[in-house]
Amino acid sequence: MKCRKCGEKAVVNLREHRLSLCKGCYIPWFVDYTEKTIKKFRMIDRGDRVLVAVSGGKDSLALWDVLNELGYETFGLYIHLGIDYDGYSDVSLQKSKQFAERIGKKLVVVDVEKEVGAGIPELRGITRRPVCSVCGMTKRYYMNRIAMELGASVLATGHNLDDEVSQLLGNILNWNIDYLIQQSPVLPAREEGLKKKVKPFCYFTEKQTLLYTVLRNIDYVEMECPFSVGATSIFNKDILNQLEHRSPGIKRRFYDGFLNNKHVFLKDVVDEIGLRNCSNCGMPTVNEVCSFCKTKERVRSVVQ
């Protein structure tokens, strides 16, 4: 198998793109393709200040690297979730810090335990909500808040195609219309205080972001979140990999078909969700007090 660009020995065969590439040509292809995706969805403009949410994993560090290579103004946010198991959160922080130093960019660190009074494992018990639900809420809150406080105009996350189609499949199997409306590689800013959110890796599979990370010698945390064992999202990814193996390109067709048809078939239900500002912290919410402040209050009452 030879590289389609230079004829050298290929390291990867991108079946859905009908493209074989060598190491030397894969990296620029990956960077260019990210830029194409950014332009296609009008994710980031040249004047933007981009806050990249990093977890220390391959996707988010690769994203920060590519945005930096493309010359965008970036800074990173690491949210320390207080997950002790095998030092998961500490190791992830360390990898994120190392990478920030390597590219010479600023990394903001938020420590959930210090901020809220409890880490994610304790919040799970206190709120009695599924752990991924509390964790997601907490991360969304800080990502938006830090973006506001530090004057970022865009918030970028490392979600890849596998993340996106796995979520899409779950939402469609259960017909979660509200979640379907919200699922997009780009969500515009809202004047009530929601920052624009973008997913520039939405067209790359997990294998493709992994290959970029490895070829660029980026040191990332290989451990998966200990709470993700047996998660539906991972089960759905396996299902979609079986479908992709049988019909190469189906993940991309499924995702593009959804994005292309969304505004047709969800036309009458795509009403903007009414937002107001939390009476406690001022962040956007659908209620008087936001979920995050309610959780914080609950921690206070339990811990005292």
Add this chain to the structure above:
Amino acid sequence: MKCRKCGEKAVVNLREHRLSLCKGCYIPWFVDYTEKTIKKFRMIDRGDRVLVAVSGGKDSLALWDVLNELGYETFGLYIHLGIDYDGYSDVSLQKSKQFAERIGKKLVVVDVEKEVGAGIPELRGITRRPVCSVCGMTKRYYMNRIAMELGASVLATGHNLDDEVSQLLGNILNWNIDYLIQQSPVLPAREEGLKKKVKPFCYFTEKQTLLYTVLRNIDYVEMECPFSVGATSIFNKDILNQLEHRSPGIKRRFYDGFLNNKHVFLKDVVDEIGLRNCSNCGMPTVNEVCSFCKTKERVRSVVQ
């Protein structure tokens, strides 16, 4: 495990219904549940004359049996597809005839080879279309035509929940909006000459129709169609069985969610497809000459 109705030893645990039943209680439950489905979707009225499309397989014979038990006026249609492999079509015809005799009902037989001049295996080569596509077209044509000619008011097919969700998944992965619009357990009659079509088993899984068939000692053809080996529909059924194993009831939720939301999210695209009558045979079509007549003409030109 005990029967929830009578306390005897249960033979089946219907997880999605939270119901365990013994042999004696399963049969009436299955018949009642079919009637509930018929009423829910207004599939058949008491005055209707129902043409049941039978293949000799478990689903269609069980359907004919249940409709007969429920006291509907029925007659059967067997379409001989001319598939020789292991005598598939002949054996299927024999099982269908046996069953018609058992319940004392009329069975109409159409022989595709005689009618068209070529069986399905030859039509595949002549039309160069996927075999399941030609076969489906041919069956739909004769089901509707015989229903018209013999004055049936409703056409019933034995599609089960697995058939329905497998088709739904395929149509959604590829966003075949036209097919999604047409997918329904009940399609109303069209004045251009389309008979009302119903699927009274749409809520039963394959295992459930099999159990009914076995408990009722119905002799059916166990062989699968030789052309179905490796079919996407079978692959998708396996995928959905994996999902069901993890989340019991998800097939039903996926199907119901689709049916409940269809008229919301497909609102603007659910325009009735314009139909006219084929200038050759008079059957409804979107073109001047229907696909079936075109195929027949092609066979004539090739065979002569």
